[in-house]
Amino acid sequence: MELLDVSMDKRRITIKDIADSLDVTPSTVSRALADNPRISESTKKLIRDKAEELGYEPNLIASTLRKGKSDTIGMIVPGINRSFFSNVISSVEEILNPAGFNLVIIQTHEKTENERRAIRTLLRNRVGAIIMSLSVQTKEYGHLQEITSKGIPLVQFDRVCKEIEGTKIVNDNFQGAYLSVSHLIKSGYRKIVHFTGALNLNVYKERFEGYKTALKDAGLEFDESLVFEYSITRDTGRRNINKAVAELKADALFSSGDFSALGAVDTLKEMGVKIPDDFGVVGYANEQFTEIMHPSMTSVEQNPQEMGNRIAKTIIKILNGEQPDEQVIIPVRLLIRESSWINKTLITY
Amino acid sequence: MELLDVSMDKRRITIKDIADSLDVTPSTVSRALADNPRISESTKKLIRDKAEELGYEPNLIASTLRKGKSDTIGMIVPGINRSFFSNVISSVEEILNPAGFNLVIIQTHEKTENERRAIRTLLRNRVGAIIMSLSVQTKEYGHLQEITSKGIPLVQFDRVCKEIEGTKIVNDNFQGAYLSVSHLIKSGYRKIVHFTGALNLNVYKERFEGYKTALKDAGLEFDESLVFEYSITRDTGRRNINKAVAELKADALFSSGDFSALGAVDTLKEMGVKIPDDFGVVGYANEQFTEIMHPSMTSVEQNPQEMGNRIAKTIIKILNGEQPDEQVIIPVRLLIRESSWINKTLITY
DNA sequence: GTTTTCTGTGCAAACGTTTGTATTTTTGTG
DNA sequence: CACAAAAATACAAACGTTTGCACAGAAAAC
Structure with a gap:
């Protein structure tokens, strides 16, 4: 609403800005923010304060590109308007969020075509892992194969396909x-x-x-x-x-x-x-x-709460390099x- | 299950791999895949075929970093287990997906703290825009301000706060x-x-x-x-x-x-x-x-279908540089x- | 036959981090 | 005080794209 406020420079603050203003190098800033022991406590404090002051937000895109791995987990479900799925999702989030991961959800609306699209999107965005439940329509599993063949961890739940390797978490x-x-x-x-x-x-x-x-x-x-x-x-x-x-x-x-x-x-x-x-x-x-x-x-x-738990824990296990169970069966009531x-x-x- | 199949090299195919195998440069490949008119049809075909053959998947992370903008839209809602919200989400997707965007959904479970987290996550992942509906708990709007002050388009819907500028789409x-x-x-x-x-x-x-x-x-x-x-x-x-x-x-x-x-x-x-x-x-x-x-x-x-429509169309408008409506009111029955x-x-x- | 205009590619820098290695500074030891 | 060891920081390359600019060769204009 301010007339003067027209298109101010919206360039985001980077690690380099912090480095320059403190007369250190970007690598030092990066390490300081990552709490790397090689940086002294005093400069860490200096850097953290400056970051705060400038309103620095890390660019996770750059970080993911450099590290080759992202802490975003993709979850593909037939639809979020069914109580089972929405409860499973909530339960997965409850564990994954505090653990530092974040979940993105995509619906397939039971269509194989959407399922393919969803997988493609997640792979292209280089998510750290994929959690999925098949759509009704799906009868051929080449697109799931793509996930594992690209080395992305895959956890299937509820509606699973045995032909694809990886953990399957199902109800009894x-x-x-x-x-x-x-x-x-x-x-x-x-x-x-x-x-x-x-x-x-x-x-x-x-x-x-x-x-x-x-x-x-x-x-x-x-x-x-x-x-x-x-x-x-x-x-x-x-x-x-x-x-x-x-x-x-x-x-x-x-x-x-x-x-x-x-x-x-x-x-x-x-x-x-x-x-x-x-x-x-x-x-x-x-x-x-x-x-x-x-x-x-x-x-x-079907105990969606428990299912979500097991899914999240499996994801964390895999991402920590541990060997997860091949199959988990959740009891029903x-x-x-x-x-x-x-x-x-x-x-x- | 194959014993020989142990940890084959999982390095993903890049534009450079395609370039090398065809004896052209990465820039040509990039342009060809983007259907740039400066590249001849013949080499385009060559490159597209080779990309297909090698199973190339574009790295959207790298692309986003370079372009500075992503085609991922973040959507923050109180919860997906309410019919209104889940229907709005589906409706937004229905328009945004075919238009080449993809939607990631985050729940706040009505907690301001989660809302902050969600916004932070989306900003750090440099989403192209944010769609959101406030959590009940939220009474202070500094975190919303962050979005607009970083120049990220924000569309509020249903539970909105008038103090923040940007389109608000509400029910009557x-x-x-x-x-x-x-x-x-x-x-x-x-x-x-x-x-x-x-x-x-x-x-x-x-x-x-x-x-x-x-x-x-x-x-x-x-x-x-x-x-x-x-x-x-x-x-x-x-x-x-x-x-x-x-x-x-x-x-x-x-x-x-x-x-x-x-x-x-x-x-x-x-x-x-x-x-x-x-x-x-x-x-x-x-x-x-x-x-x-x-x-x-x-x-x-509340006509969530129509609300989703308007949200998606507003997003597209904004991303095309057009001026969206400041407020839209959806009739109810x-x-x-x-x-x-x-x-x-x-x-x- | 020379100059101009296209067409199609190549070159190289840039996006913002991370990280192995090198370098400087500080500390400790005899 | 000299010197080694340790601590702290700097340097530079890399991640995979995109893109402005340069450049070669072919076609068109004179």
Whole structure:
């Protein structure tokens, strides 16, 4: 707003400016600011004070270029608007930030093309490591190969691909599904349909296996026609539950995602089907709304907090040159709510 | 897994490698890859092919250092786990990515200290611009001043501070509140309490003004004791609604946030108060759960999509050297649902 | 056939750090 | 006081690009 204030010289202060004003060399300043023992305490103080006075901000770009390594970690996720991912991210940050790293987040919106773009961006910016969870669409892994072949540490989580080496941190999807389906069976439901996402993804595949095994262990027949692949959105949930009830005479649903379970509940209510009396529902991921909706929905909670912890610790380990675990499996919990049990108190297995 | 594969040389391909292998100079390669007209088409093709063949990835760090400007845009938000923010982010990305920029996101978790850290990180990494929404805790704006005084373009959105120059893109909070409260009054409610966040934030302040004006315009008395500041979480909502109903004999709530409105609904249900018959509730932000809960909750939808659009376009404008608007106000919509109206069909004002 | 104008490349410096090595200054020892 | 050892600092190259300027050769103009 000041008329005089027009385009003052915006040149940023550099190490050289500090050096000149104190009549030392840039290398001394660099070492002083890095607290290098070769510099005397007295000059260190002098330099630090001057840096403060001039409003010096280190140029991390130059530093990264020279050192060849950056303390920025890239994190690629399908989307940040799902409680699981956003909680994992927060948890990773909580550890990585205090440790001096900083995290940049990129979303793929489930598209392989965006995933490629994201990886390219991070590689070109020479991030120190990449944390990622695959998009649904991804079925070919050349772009992941690029990461490791360029020597950048890669930590995969949740939706991982076994073909690529490096640490994989996953939930116990099999167990989550097994617990869910066993619980439905114990509650008296007998014809349980399964909504699932694209089975090329490990998470859905493993949950599907858990579903099958639970049926088998309970002496129930597995029926292929009860499985609905690509049924993971609220909308597909709405549509598919119709067929499940009307044609297949199902009496329960185990969905690999809360959203399609929600869609199913929408339709079931419209149809006048009583939950949980006539029909049991179990979702997956413990989205916020599962506890809020009516009836509240039984769901599998994946412990994103713990997953984030393990991811961050693995990153730090790798960057310290230590050997990380090849695989980490995080246990899950089944949160039993109204949608699958007459007794309305919350039980945890 | 190959035993022979031990630590092969991971040195990355540079422009110089391409130059050497084609017997030209690095400058020619640089220009060719940048599609500079001074280079002949034939050598361009040669160079592009060789780059592809060698698996060259440009080093954006070096490029940024030399050019002094980066095409990375930093975005600082209170948290990514709120539908409003995560939707704004997605919308910003949708425009910025195709335009060749890439977005890095940092959360503050509502802490001024983290906000400072975030700004420092972005400045040190010499981002091309910063997009930000203030944390609740922030009451002093020196760190924002740093951004503009270093000549980095700053675009504030939603929670903004007028004292700092630069574009501010905000919702029409006054209007959102005014519509909400007027609607409650028209529906027959008379004693309307107001839950709000810290009034130092523009968003809460403006909504509070809207609340007051709506009361006044309807000929209702404004009563200070009906306003609950710092009542923005589910928990505070649960606690404060008790007093509102029991002591103050209120018959409706206009909350500046959906979460505290949700908490209020929790308690009202427990108390046996019928919604909307005995008590009307309007929230703010149109969180996902508002439509899913029972009764569904009337809420103000802030059009994060449009806000993201405007943010991204402003950024592009600034980076192109054009003069952006000083302020943009995005209209809001009141989504009337079950919690404030007997008629269950969705009406939009 | 000489001069002028393009076209296409090369040269070298610069961006702001970091770091191995060299040099100066200080300290300690006999 | 001379000299070695240690401490503190200086020098200069390097990281991988980009870019103003110089320059060679070819085409165009006279």
